[in-house]
Amino acid sequence: xxxxxxxxxxxxxxxxxxxxxxxxxxxxxxxxxxxxxxxxxxxxxxxxxxxxxxxxxxxxxxxxxxxxxxxxxxxxxxxxxxxxxxxxxxxxxxxxxxxxxxxxxxxxxxxxxxxxxxxxxxxxxxxxxxxxxxxxxxxxxxxxxxxxxxxxxxxxxxxxxxxxxxxxxxxxxxxxxxxxxxxxxxxxxxxxxxxxxxxxxxxxxxxxxxxxxxxxxxxxxxxxxxxxxxxxxxxxxxxxxxxxxxxxxxxxxxxxxxxxxxxxxxxxxxxxxxxxxxxxxxxxxxxxxxxxxxxxxxxxxxxxxxxxxxxxxxxxxxxxxxxxxxxxxxxxxxxxxxxxxxxxxxxxxxxxxxxxxxxxxxxxxxxxxxxxxxxxxxxxxxxxxxxxxxxxxxxxxxxxxxxxxxxxxxxxxxxxx
Amino acid sequence: xxxxxxxxxxxxxxxxxxxxxxxxxxxxxxxxxxxxxxxxxxxxxxxxxxxxxxxxxxxxxxxxxxxxxxxxxxxxxxxxxxxxxxxxxxxxxxxxxxxxxxxx
Numbered sequence: 001x002x003x004x005x006x007x008x009x010x011x012x013x014x015x016x017x018x019x020x021x022x023x024x025x026x027x028x029x030x031x032x033x034x035x036x037x038x039x040x041x042x043x044x045x046x047x048x049x050x051x052x053x054x055x056x057x058x059x060x061x062x063x064x065x066x067x068x069x070x071x072x073x074x075x076x077x078x079x080x081x082x083x084x085x086x087x088x089x090x091x092x093x094x095x096x097x098x099x100x101x102x103x104x105x106x107x108x109x110x111x112x113x114x115x116x117x118x119x120x121x122x123x124x125x126x127x128x129x130x131x132x133x134x135x136x137x138x139x140x141x142x143x144x145x146x147x148x149x150x151x152x153x154x155x156x157x158x159x160x161x162x163x164x165x166x167x168x169x170x171x172x173x174x175x176x177x178x179x180x181x182x183x184x185x186x187x188x189x190x191x192x193x194x195x196x197x198x199x200x201x202x203x204x205x206x207x208x209x210x211x212x213x214x215x216x217x218x219x220x221x222x223x224x225x226x227x228x229x230x231x232x233x234x235x236x237x238x239x240x241x242x243x244x245x246x247x248x249x250x251x252x253x254x255x256x257x258x259x260x261x262x263x264x265x266x267x268x269x270x271x272x273x274x275x276x277x278x279x280x281x282x283x284x285x286x287x288x289x290x291x292x293x294x295x296x297x298x299x300x301x302x303x304x305x306x307x308x309x310x311x312x313x314x315x316x317x318x319x320x321x322x323x324x325x326x327x328x329x330x331x332x333x334x335x336x337x338x339x340x341x342x343x344x345x346x347x348x349x350x351x352x353x354x355x356x357x358x359x360x361x362x363x364x365x366x367x368x369x370x371x372x373x374x375x376x377x378x379x380x381x382x383x384x385x386x387x388x389x390x391x392x393x394x395x396x397x398x399x400x401x402x403x404x405x406x407x408x409x410x411x412x413x414x415x416x417x
Numbered sequence: 418x419x420x421x422x423x424x425x426x427x428x429x430x431x432x433x434x435x436x437x438x439x440x441x442x443x444x445x446x447x448x449x450x451x452x453x454x455x456x457x458x459x460x461x462x463x464x465x466x467x468x469x470x471x472x473x474x475x476x477x478x479x480x481x482x483x484x485x486x487x488x489x490x491x492x493x494x495x496x497x498x499x500x501x502x503x504x505x506x507x508x509x510x511x512x513x514x515x516x517x518x519x520x521x
Contacts, residue, residue, distance in 0.1 A: 024442030069445040076451065125512055166512065182451045190441070201445070262459060262495060277510050295508045306491050313508040315501035320514070326502070329495035332461055334488075 025190045026070065027200045032225040036198075037061040038382065039218050039227035041205050041241055044075035045181070045371040046360050047233035048188035051197045052109075053379025060196030063225055065218070067204035067237075071185050074235050075368060077304075077336025079258055079280065079290050079417070081271050082369040083120045083176035084145045087136045087414040090393065091345070092143045094373050101372035102179060109187035113179045114285035118269035120176035121150075121158060122416070123167050123321070129275045130169040136414060137171055147173035159272060161322045178271055178282045181368055188375075208244045208357075215356050229382070231358045236302065236337035238347075238361035247351055250399050251341045251362045252300045256292060257310035259333035261325075263287030272321070273417055279317045280417035289328060292417060293317055304335045338365035342399060344412035346370065348378075349391035358382075359396060364415045424472065425465035427458020432472060439476045446487050449473060456487060459495055 040047040043066025084095040102115045124130045140147045155170040209217040215228040236253035273280035278294025293314045319326045341362035377388040422432040430453045443452040456462030474481040
């Protein structure tokens with residue numbers, strides 16, 4: 001069944017001759033406008049969230065250019081997890097706000113994203129891992145997130161299918177959750193377009209030409225657009241866009257694989273993850289078991305191929321953890337790129353020496369869950385609001401000198417899965 | 418068009434669903450797959466891809482040759498986790514049990 005509950009279901013269809021009666025979310029094959037206040041490069045969830053919040057706050061002269069189809073990059077390839085179990089106060093507080101925006105998404109954006117708060121259950125297999133969870137939980141509790149440490153038998157009460165062999169503890173926060181990523185993009189895209197933003201797919205940027213008076217001319221195969229400001233929201237491809245201006249962004253792509261099973265009757269409430277292997281799995285609202293595992297030591301690549309090594313490793317770890325899943329069939333596997341940053345935190349804000357070029361990248365595989373709040377804060381800032389502290393702490397400048405951080409750079413060590 | 422024309426039987430995607438996707442601007446076969454869910458069930462497009470591509474060509478007034486198939490995903494057929502878990506190519510983590518202990 002189509003998951004999208006469109007409010008215009010019966011009036012917006014094309015007739016069979018191909019005539020389109022209502023404006024589409026995405027622009028067709030037409031040319032770009034001559035100019036825009038802001039050009040957002042990257043039609044993933046981060047770029048579309050920013051476009052939506054800008055347009056909603058009245059800055060409607062916004063153009064989004066996406067080099068491929070909508071959801072072609074990591075935004076269409078992730079597991080849909082949304083959690084508040086992080087290791088730094090800033091990330092915990094950001095994700096508290098993102099969860100609230102996810103809760104309201106269906107009402108605010110008019111698309112059902114199947115957001116389900118079944119919690120996140122992290123499993124520890126060593127005393128070191130337990131200590132790490134306990135340290136994070138103390139900080140999360142101070143921020144008002146009700147994560148708690150569980151004995152293995154308590155974890156069994158939440159997921160009776162677990163094999164507890166080797167499990168020594170777990171952390172559980174009941175308000176973490178999962179969502180269905182694609183409708184999230186359609187919701188932001190549609191509402192951004194409804195407010196006046198224009199979204200062009202199949203439009204790669206070939207060059208950025210700085211203008212003497214400020215701003216850029218953005219060159220694409222379907223024409224050039226003059227922009228007062230440009231936002232780099234290209235995820236793992238952000239170093240390439242930065243390089244067009246001689247800006248070195250120290251992030252790099254890491255391929256992560258993921259797979260999906262046949263649909264099952266709902267039985268698994270939380271996202272389940274184990275620290276030792278980065279194994280994670282959850283049951284989507286479609287009933288599929290969606291999950292992955294982190295195989296260490298893989299080289300940086302833009303490749304999105306699939307491997308039997310991944311599937312075998314995932315299956316081995318998952319069947320060990322939940323033996324009852326052994327007979328469940330995998331339907332498909334795919335891959336997507338993490339935009340890996342040196343300290344595990346995103347790279348945001350303006351670039352030193354390039355006041356009209358802004359970054360929204362380096363999310364290390366967690367950009368989807370961060371996009372709602374980052375989009376909102378960007379929208380507020382670039383429409384005249386005061387800058388949130390993320391724009392002064394998660395800057396490119398913190399990497400100056402080649403280090404992983406300055407005085408304000410906390411390392412995020414809980415990029416699990 | 419009278420009646421309900423089913424294009425993808427696994428996911429119950431109809432011609433009307435395809436028309437709706439196209440009307441929204443989601444016309445790339447990859448976007449149509451994601452917007453309607455066609456081709457994401459047990460057959461993974463083996464039964465429905467040609468039917469959807471044909472109708473998409475008509476709706477978007479393109480020759481069928483302009484519509485490539487969507488990226489096919491492994492495995493070739495639905496495969497049980499238990500079978501995959503026995504593959505010798507699996508990465509072994511430090512805490513992985515020896516073969517004799519593995520319960521699968």
